[in-house]
Amino acid sequence: xxxxxxxxxxxxxxxxxxxxxxxxxxxxxxxxxxxxxxxxxxxxxxxxxxxxxxxxxxxxxxxxxxxxxxxxxxxxxxxxxxxxxxxxxxxxxxxxxxxxxxxxxxxxxxxxxxxxxxxxxxxxxxxxxxxxxxxxxxxxxxxxxxxxxxxxxxxxxxxxxxxxxxxxxxxxxxxxxxxxxxxxxxxxxxxxxxxxxxxxxxxxxxxxxxxxxxxxxxxxxxxxxxxxxxxxxxxxxxxxxxxxxxxxxxxxxxxxxxxxxxxx
Amino acid sequence: xxxxxxxxxxxxxxxxxxxxxxxxxxxxxxxxxxxxxxxxxxxxxxxxxxxxxxxxxxxxxxxxxxxxxxxxxxxxxxxxxxxxxxxxxxxxxxxx
Numbered sequence: 001x002x003x004x005x006x007x008x009x010x011x012x013x014x015x016x017x018x019x020x021x022x023x024x025x026x027x028x029x030x031x032x033x034x035x036x037x038x039x040x041x042x043x044x045x046x047x048x049x050x051x052x053x054x055x056x057x058x059x060x061x062x063x064x065x066x067x068x069x070x071x072x073x074x075x076x077x078x079x080x081x082x083x084x085x086x087x088x089x090x091x092x093x094x095x096x097x098x099x100x101x102x103x104x105x106x107x108x109x110x111x112x113x114x115x116x117x118x119x120x121x122x123x124x125x126x127x128x129x130x131x132x133x134x135x136x137x138x139x140x141x142x143x144x145x146x147x148x149x150x151x152x153x154x155x156x157x158x159x160x161x162x163x164x165x166x167x168x169x170x171x172x173x174x175x176x177x178x179x180x181x182x183x184x185x186x187x188x189x190x191x192x193x194x195x196x197x198x199x200x201x202x203x204x205x206x207x208x209x210x211x212x213x214x215x216x217x218x219x220x221x222x223x224x225x226x227x228x229x230x231x232x233x234x235x236x237x238x239x240x241x242x243x244x245x246x247x248x249x250x251x252x253x254x255x256x257x258x259x260x261x262x263x264x
Numbered sequence: 265x266x267x268x269x270x271x272x273x274x275x276x277x278x279x280x281x282x283x284x285x286x287x288x289x290x291x292x293x294x295x296x297x298x299x300x301x302x303x304x305x306x307x308x309x310x311x312x313x314x315x316x317x318x319x320x321x322x323x324x325x326x327x328x329x330x331x332x333x334x335x336x337x338x339x340x341x342x343x344x345x346x347x348x349x350x351x352x353x354x355x356x357x358x359x360x
Contacts, residue, residue, distance in 0.1 A: 024328070024329040024332045024333075025325040025326065025328050025329040027328070034332040034333075035332075035333070042328060042329070042331070042332045043332075046331070046332060047328055047331050047332065050331035050332075050334065050336075051331060053337075053338055054327075054331075054336070054338045054343060055338060056281065056327075058276075058324075058328065059272050059273070059275045059276030059279055059324050060272075060273060060276035060277075060324045060325050060328055061328055062272055063269050063270070063271075063272030063273035063275075063276055064269075064273065066265060066268060066269035066272060067266070067269035067270070067273065069265075070265045070266045070269055071266075124337075124338070125334065125337070193265070196265055
């Protein structure tokens with residue numbers, strides 16, 4: 001898990017280091033607002049919203065998302081996404097923790113369909129009902145710095161955005177990766193690709209002792225033990241963020257490795 | 265799905281979009297009208313600047329980059345620039 005934190009920190013810094021330069025023709029399939037002054041790449045959500053308002057199919061954006069998702073599934077969610085990193089850090093704050101009901105994981109598909117695709121298509125990107133107007137990542141990266149720079153000038157749109165941000169951040173404290181599971185449209189787009197991605201979180205063949213340690217450490221509560229026990233890769237799940245925490249926590253794998261080391 | 269992704273990327277590389285200049289926008293102040301001096305009589309002629317094109321063809325990647333700051337909007341079934349693309353703008357934020 002510590003190794004993943006370093007990757008996440010490096011990604012956070014690398015993705016927000018564009019002092020002048022930028023590559024906004026490239027969609028990076030993580031939630032990072034391209035209006036951030038330091039952003040290198042385009043946010044897929046913003047691009048999809050605009051293309052929906054244009055009435056055009058975003059070949060390059062969708063092609064990039066499909067390519068990345070087919071290769072690594074939702075690996076970027078677990079190892080690169082800066083907003084995911086923020087949520088992981090917030091979840092470390094000691095508090096009472098909750099598990100969200102499984103049905104809430106389907107809300108993000110409605111967010112994707114309505115607030116990213118249909119409403120911008122029918123109402124234009126100037127409508128108040130697009131995801132970008134409520135995006136917590138944009139609130140953190142753009143709205144908050146602008147709010148401070150403008151001398152704390154508050155508008156109703158700013159207030160709503162901060163309200164959504166507050167709810168999401170509190171949700172991250174009490175429930176691991178709650179935003180990713182419930183609201184993230186990028187997660188909704190990439191979720192089905194977890195089933196076909198080349199990247200797999202390999203089960204420890206024959207070493208599973210059904211201790212359910214993997215379920216305990218799972219960031220998104222997708223119960224990897226059910227798959228690992230049957231020899232199915234743990235990341236073959238819609239909401240798995242391919243963090244590999246289950247693999248690292250696997251006691252059966254560790255025991256098998258110890259036996260192998262002892263045999264040598 | 266990998267093939268689909270590559271096909272989409274290839275299609276994007278071959279896809280071009282017509283983005284129109286806003287007809288109500290002021291002409292660019294940077295336009296220079298060259299002059300020619302006819303040496304024997306000293307007459308000068310002013311050649312007017314070429315007319316601004318009605319639209320510009322841009323690639324899907326360029327449209328994607330412009331989408332990140334609402335540099336292009338759709339109006340009356342056409343895409344229009346919201347700024348003068350010939351002028352260097354620097355980093356821009358998306359108003360959404």
